[in-house]
Amino acid sequence: MSATKIKVAIAGASGYTGAELVRLLLRHPNVELMGVSSERNAGMWLHELHPQLQNLTQIRLKPLEEIDLDELDTLFLALPHRVSMLFVEKHHPLPCKVIDLSGDFRMTDTALYEKWYQTKHVMPALSAQAAYGLPELFRDQIQSAQLIANPGCYPTSAILPLAPLVNEKLIEPDSVVIDAKSGITGAGISPKANTHFPHAYDNFSAYGMQTHRHSPEIEQTVQRFTGQDVIAQFTPHLLPVNRGILTATYSTCKKTISPEALSELYHSYYGEEYFIRLRSDSPQLRFVRASNFCDIYASYDPRTNRIITLSAIDNLMKGAAGQAVQNMNLINNLKETTGLTESPVCP
Numbered sequence: 001m002s003a004t005k006i007k008v009a010i011a012g013a014s015g016y017t018g019a020e021l022v023r024l025l026l027r028h029p030n031v032e033l034m035g036v037s038s039e040r041n042a043g044m045w046l047h048e049l050h051p052q053l054q055n056l057t058q059i060r061l062k063p064l065e066e067i068d069l070d071e072l073d074t075l076f077l078a079l080p081h082r083v084s085m086l087f088v089e090k091h092h093p094l095p096c097k098v099i100d101l102s103g104d105f106r107m108t109d110t111a112l113y114e115k116w117y118q119t120k121h122v123m124p125a126l127s128a129q130a131a132y133g134l135p136e137l138f139r140d141q142i143q144s145a146q147l148i149a150n151p152g153c154y155p156t157s158a159i160l161p162l163a164p165l166v167n168e169k170l171i172e173p174d175s176v177v178i179d180a181k182s183g184i185t186g187a188g189i190s191p192k193a194n195t196h197f198p199h200a201y202d203n204f205s206a207y208g209m210q211t212h213r214h215s216p217e218i219e220q221t222v223q224r225f226t227g228q229d230v231i232a233q234f235t236p237h238l239l240p241v242n243r244g245i246l247t248a249t250y251s252t253c254k255k256t257i258s259p260e261a262l263s264e265l266y267h268s269y270y271g272e273e274y275f276i277r278l279r280s281d282s283p284q285l286r287f288v289r290a291s292n293f294c295d296i297y298a299s300y301d302p303r304t305n306r307i308i309t310l311s312a313i314d315n316l317m318k319g320a321a322g323q324a325v326q327n328m329n330l331i332n333n334l335k336e337t338t339g340l341t342e343s344p345v346c347p
């Protein structure tokens, strides 16, 4: 291995986002995968647990505490919330940079975290210092951060289309409605009642109305970027597909806007962003599947005086592992797109 490779490990490689990180990092030209963890499957070859990886890797899963943190440049935490935070607390200060895929360090206001996650935050000071890992909006903070809070999947799909509208004071900030639909891998690998095949297949249902922890994450992050308070009515839905999130947002306008001006607005924010593709009609999950793209479409309806946005991401990619690799590239001074330019898998 070349000495210039970035040494990384994945805590939680037996899960969905952990496996997606493995898939991406194995083909990343500047990365050496040093360790992968699982508690329940420690000792197994990774490809025994994830047969899709056979012939691609020869690495064994080991318990999290056996990962040698001192040899790493970057550690990915693909663990449930609270587990992440307790690990970081135990090893604080960590000798490497950390990209946490859980929600534990996303809220600068830990009182909000405690309210919505129904658990005590053990490192509030560190949470206030963590960078929110949405590169298109917070690139400068990410580049110099030791700890990156990788965004939630629904928040990524909602914040990217909403931020320009709020920042330009185009919409009433308390009028935002977010209607989002996620594939089932968003719920993680462990079986749950609502993701059980007969419940999820051939069905479509809402959940988490008024209680989902992504409401405060979306509101706080838009505030962090724009300086304006936002109130968002967010309802997630479980879509019977493996991957993908399609999110619609509806916001009342403060003033009318022409289609050309709306298009110009989005191009001024995202025209140079490789991973954001501005569309002229409704995005589709199949066009972003297995890729790090976020496809966005926006239109103004003069009849209702609302701006409607539609966005599509792959929840395991731009919603989790792909974005985490984008962040890893940034903090290690690599080109942001390295290892992330494979075409979406369509159909």
Ligand SMILES: NC(=O)C1=CN([C@@H]2O[C@H](COP(=O)(O)OP(=O)(O)OC[C@H]3O[C@@H](n4cnc5c(N)ncnc54)[C@H](OP(=O)(O)O)[C@@H]3O)[C@@H](O)[C@H]2O)C=CC1
Binding pocket: 011, 012, 013, 014, 015, 016, 017, 018, 037, 038, 039, 040, 041, 064, 077, 078, 079, 080, 081, 083, 101, 102, 103, 151, 152, 153, 185, 186, 187, 188, 189, 190, 315, 316, 319, 320
């Ligand atoms: N799935 C998605 O689309 C997204 C997920 N996220 C977040 O990313 C994180 C990982 O999600 P996901 O991959 O879906 O989760 P999974 O449930 O699929 O995987 C969880 C992983 O955490 C490990 N783990 C669980 N408990 C412990 C523990 N006490 N100590 C050590 N390891 C433990 C599991 O290992 P073991 O083999 O021992 O069970 C497994 O590897 C979560 O915080 C999730 O909220 C964020 C954005 C999108």
Ligand SMILES: CC(=O)N[C@@H](CCC(=O)OP(=O)(O)O)C(=O)O
Binding pocket: 081, 101, 102, 103, 151, 152, 153, 154, 182, 183, 184, 185, 186, 187, 188, 208, 236, 238
């Ligand atoms: C379909 C589904 O169940 N999705 C998950 C969101 C996954 C995610 O982004 O979770 P974190 O914010 O916890 O990291 C949920 O609604 O809880």
